[in-house]
Amino acid sequence: MCGIIGIASSKLVAQNIIHSLKKLEYRGYDSAGIATIVDNEIHEKKCTGRVDNLEKLLFKNPSKGSLGIGHVRWATHGIPSQLNAHPHSSDEVSVVHNGIIENSTLLKKNLEEKGYKFKSQTDTEVITFLLTDFLKSYDLVDAINKTLKALNGSFALGILFKKYSNIVVGARRGSPLAVGYGPEENYLGSDSYALKSMTNKITYLDDGDVCILTNNKIEFYNSENKKINKKILTLSEDKQFTDKGDYKDFMSKEINEQNITAKTCVKEYVDQLRKDINLYNFPINPKDIEKIVLIGCGTAYHSCITAKYWFEELTNIPIEIDIASEFRYRKINFNNKNLYVFVSQSGETADTYAALDLCKKNNVKTCSIINVVESSIARSSDFVLPIHAGPEIGVASTKAFIGQMLVLFILAIKISEIRKEINKTDYENKIDDLQKLPDLIKDTINYCQDNTPIIAKDFIKAKGSMFLGRGLSFPIALEGALKLKELSYLHAEGYPAGEMKHGPLALIEEGLPVVILAPKDRYFEKTISNMQEVIARGGKVILITDEDNKIISENVRFTLKIAKTNEYLSPFLMTIPLQLLAYHVAALKNCDIDKPRNLAKSVTVE
Ligand code: AGP
Secondary structure (H helix, E strand, O other), X not given: OOEEEEEEOOOOOHHHHHHHHHHHHHHOOOEEEEEEEEOOEEEEEEEEOOHHHHHXXXXXXXXXXXXXXXXXXOOOOOOOOOOOOOOEXXXXXXXXXXXXXXXXXHHHHHHHHOOOOOOOOOOOHHHHHHHHHHHOOOOHHHHHHHHHHHOOEEEEEEEEEOOOOOOEEEEEEEOOOEEEEEOOEEEEEOOHHHHOOOOOEEEEOXXXXXXXXXXXXXXXXXXXXXXXXXXXXXXXXXXXXHOOOOOOOHHHHHHHOHHHHHHHHHHHHEEOOOOEEOOOOOOOOHHHOOEEEXXXXXXXXXXXXXXXXXXXXXXXXXXXXXXXXXHOOOXXXXXXXXXXXXXXXXXXXXXXXXXXXXXHHOOOEEEEEEOOOOOHHHHHOOEEEEOOOOOOOOOOOOHHHHHHHHHHHHHHHHHHHHOOOOOHHHHHHHHHHHHHHHHHHHHHHHHHHHHHHHHHHHHHHOOOEEEEEOOOHHHHHHHHHHHHHHHHOOOEEEEEHHHHHHOHHHHOOOOOEEEEEEOOOOOHHHHHHHHHHHHHOOOEEEEEEOOOOHHHHXXXXXXXXXXXXXXXXXXXXXHHHHHHHHHHHHHHOOOOOOOOOOOOOXXXXX
C-alpha cells in the first residue's frame, strides 16, 4: 500500500507534495515524509502519524527545493516510527517505495558486509544502498537497472539523486505508478487522483517501466532498457466526488450517494426504451461459457457471493467463487471455456491483480468489474465493466459494494437472456425493477439514517456481535460484520443463519447483539426460527426485515422495517442499515471513520 509522490519543477515543490500526500492518505497513514534537493544536497523530513504532522513540521522548518519526493506509509517491514518512515536516504540517493522487497534480508546482509549501516527495519533501505553502491561503478541508467534486477517482489519507486540533481526517477513492478505532465513541471504519483489538482494529462507506467522526469521532459524506458513512448490520457473531471461537501466524513457522503451510484450504473447499462441491457463484445460467447469463476477480496468478495446466488438462479452455468489470495496459489484447472471475473473497487489490489495475471498466463478469458477504469486490473482484462461509482475515498467500501453487486446482477440477467434461460417477460420485469432501485435505496438511507444511531449504543458495551442471514442475505451478513469490525474495532461474526447450531450458537449469551437479516423471501420462516433460537438464549435481536407482521417482532429489541422489493434485489437494501450501524458505532467510539487503524484503501501488497 503506501502512497508515492514526486515532482520535478522550477518552483518550490514542498507545498504541492504535502497537498498530494493528503490525497494519498487513503493508501496508508501511519507515517509520512518528504525529501527535496537543495544546493545539491538531499534534505529529508519525516514523522509518525498523518500528513498533518508533516505539514506542521514543514511549517516550523520549511523544505526548500524544486525537486522532491513524498510518501505516506502503511507499515509492512518494521513498526510505524520516524526511522521507518520514508524516504530512506543515503548521501547519494533518496527513495520512496510502495510494495514489498521479498529478498530484502539477503540483500541487507550483503550490503552490511560491504559496510553499509542500516538505520531502519524496512525492506526499502536496501534499495537506497543498492543504488548508492551501483552508482560508484555505473552511470545512472545502468545503476538503476542493476538495482531493479536485484530486487524480488513488488515495487513502485520514486528516487532523487544528489549527483543528478535535476531529475526524479520513477520505476514500477507490480505496484501502480502514474506520471503527470504539468506546465513547466512533471509529476509521479501512486494514482492519478493525487495528481489531479496539478494536471489532467496522465500516463501509467507498465510493469518493468522506468521514467526519468525533469521539469520539462519525461523519458520512458521498458524492462529491456529500450527508450519507449507512452500514450498520454486526459482525465475526466469528477470534483463532486472528491469533495466532502457538507458531510462530516467521506463515508457518510458515500453512503448517501448510493442511490446516485445505482442510478448512474442503471443508466449506463440499461436501455429502458428497448428494455434491454447494453452489454456486447463478451470475450466468450455467453452461450459457450462452461463455468464462471468470481474472484475478489474483502467487500468485493462479498459481492461475488451475492452474484453466485443470482447466476445460479438465472442461468444454468456452474459458478465458483474464490478469494483472490487463495486462488492465486492453488492448483487450478484452467479452461478456456470458463469466464474468470475479477471484482475490485480500486483495480489495484495485489492479490486480485496476481490472480488475474495467473489467468492471463493460462490464456483464459477475463472480465473485470472495477471502479477505477484506469487501474492495472482494468487495463489487463479482456472485458471491463465499470461500476460508475465515482471515486470512493472512505477506506470502508460502501457505494462501490452497491455498484459491484449491481453490475454483477446486470451481467447475470444479460448472460441469462443471451443463453435464453430467462423468458422475455421475466427479463423485462427485472429491467423495470432496476429502474426503481435507486429510489428504494434513497428511501432506505433516509429511514435508516434516523433509526440506526440508537441501535448503535447496544454494540459499544457488548463483547461482540453476530450478523445472520440466509440465501442472498448471507453475504450481506458477512459484509455487515466486516463493516463493523473495520470501522469500530469491535469483534463481529457473519454467518449463514442455518449454520448457528453447528457451533456459533455457543457464543450467544445474555445481551449479545445479534442482527438478523430476514427479508420476506423463500428462507423467511427458517430465518425467523433461527432468530427465536437466539432470543431463547438471551441474544438482543436487531431484526431487519421488509415484512409487516408485528408478531415476528415480539421479544425483538429493535426492528428496522425497510422497503419491500423483489427477493433478488433485497441485498441492495439490506446492506444500507448495516453500513449505517457500523458507521454510528464507530462514531460513538470516536474512531477515525474514513481511515480505520491498520487499514488502507488500496491494498497493493500481498
Ligand atoms: C472493505 O470495506 C474493505 N476496506 C476491503 O475489504 C476491500 O473491499 C478489499 O480490500 C478489496 O479492495 P478492492 O475492491 O479495491 O479490490
